[in-house]
Amino acid sequence: MIGKLDRSASREDRTAAILDAAWVLAGRDGVAGLTLRGLARELDLSQPSLYEYFESKHALYDALFADGNRQLLGRLENLRLPTDPRRAVKVVLRAFVEFALADEARRQLLFHRPIPGFVPSPESYAIAEAVLARGVDVLEAAGVDDPADVDCIIAMVAGLIDSQASNDPGGTRWTRHLDRLVDLYLDNPRKDAR
Amino acid sequence: MIGKLDRSASREDRTAAILDAAWVLAGRDGVAGLTLRGLARELDLSQPSLYEYFESKHALYDALFADGNRQLLGRLENLRLPTDPRRAVKVVLRAFVEFALADEARRQLLFHRPIPGFVPSPESYAIAEAVLARGVDVLEAAGVDDPADVDCIIAMVAGLIDSQASNDPGGTRWTRHLDRLVDLYLDNPRKDAR
DNA sequence: GTCTATACATCGATAGAC
DNA sequence: GTCTATCGATGTATAGAC
Known part of the structure; x- marks a missing residue:
């Protein structure tokens, strides 16, 4: 667990927190090994909720x-x-x-x-x-x-x-x-x- | 279709034919885009049968x-x-x-x-x-x-x-x-x- | 925004019949 | 050796409750 997503933070800060967690996972499992399910798990967030922040996995990579x-x-x-x-x-x-x-x-x-x-x-x-x-x-x-x-x-x-x-x-x-x-x-x- | 696998050929030749087809597919879809199902399809072979030649996808990449x-x-x-x-x-x-x-x-x-x-x-x-x-x-x-x-x-x-x-x-x-x-x-x- | 649940596609890999 | 059938994982996406 990297850290629960702080729901009281601003959307911008939440997005940044997601990116930070994604960097950690990419470092652990490789860039291509990053999965939305895994990322959501680390953030204690449901996988579909990530779509509120990034419209696709490619969009996450782009970010x-x-x-x-x-x-x-x-x-x-x-x-x-x-x-x-x-x-x-x-x-x-x-x-x-x-x-x-x-x-x-x-x-x-x-x-x-x-x-x-x-x-x-x-x-x-x-x-x-x-x-x-x-x-x-x-x-x-x-x-x-x-x-x-x-x-x-x-x-x-x-x-x-x-x-x-x-x-x-x-x-x-x-x-x-x-x-x-x-x-x-x-x-x-x-x-x-x- | 790249070409059916010649079942009368030696095992060595069949293995080489599989590798040749794999190079073609890797060139078309990218190295990471290579799939065992796609490779088997091109060879007119079932996907599990590839495991007779390579014990895993990693073993195929190694070859x-x-x-x-x-x-x-x-x-x-x-x-x-x-x-x-x-x-x-x-x-x-x-x-x-x-x-x-x-x-x-x-x-x-x-x-x-x-x-x-x-x-x-x-x-x-x-x-x-x-x-x-x-x-x-x-x-x-x-x-x-x-x-x-x-x-x-x-x-x-x-x-x-x-x-x-x-x-x-x-x-x-x-x-x-x-x-x-x-x-x-x-x-x-x-x-x-x- | 977030959730649960679900659908459908892909993949690598395995079990077991022939 | 080859096949069919299947498993569990994945990604994408959607529906609908709260």
Whole structure:
């Protein structure tokens, strides 16, 4: 039991409490292992009542997707960035990596497609795009003006995150190379424009 | 209908035919969308009869995992490698990338965990490790003697594959940078040993 | 809003006849 | 080996009482 749903709370707070419980269950049983019956049980709520908050299971996943991306966007926006653009890149990417690796279920839902048939709604996806835009901003400020170089850096970071999560969860075997690789990519743009 | 199971064939051949049909269905409906009923229907077989060939759905996934890795290992072993070690690295990694991107269902099953609760058996995983060992071999021949550098290159390749598959399936937006990035990594080992 | 109860679909898996 | 029949779980959705 995670905790009974507080009926005296506002609808907004109840919805948030449901999402929190869903994150806990997704962490315990996997994102795809989340069931409405199980979620309702943890909240001491009947399964049909969940439909008062989410019109379908996909809508619940969509709310989780949006919730996770909002967490990430908030984290990135609250960073105190160094004035040095290159150090700012490292701070932002490090925060991104740590966020992604802090919660396995969240990582899967936000950065992969663990639910067959589930595609985020345009509104939710817009939040994910705002996150990406934040990364592109700091990269451009650091002189990465070629979109191809942005692509390569994003892919490098994604590769580190996935390798870390898949092969050494909780460790630093891959993530410890982030700063060095950032320098490597920043020092070697596609067209050596010097 | 993919094709009736040939009852006069050997058990081995029948098992292989089931796996072939499973790949087709996984490609059509997604790895997680594969169902025993659907598979049996395509083979004109009853669903419980599949249990004569695989003791569980997980065992079927395990056989697919082993099958896909055997395909990849065979592909890598049959490559004609250039004598130049660096060019050999590029040929092997390029073959790896192309194999991964040639079949979306296979990519997901071999390189991710799309099925909650499914973990490859030690026997099947050994084949995947043999694939990895092949990559490590050519990298070492090209002078990559630091395991950390091997990790970074593998993660870079994985990042390119995932970005390509997720954001530009069928295209070359990320994979076109493979050779350049291989050079970048090979030219910049972790400890600049010059 | 929340509940009980229910309907209908899917799925993996098993029992037991042949 | 193959089949039919079945079980218990799931998700989706609805009806209707309170």
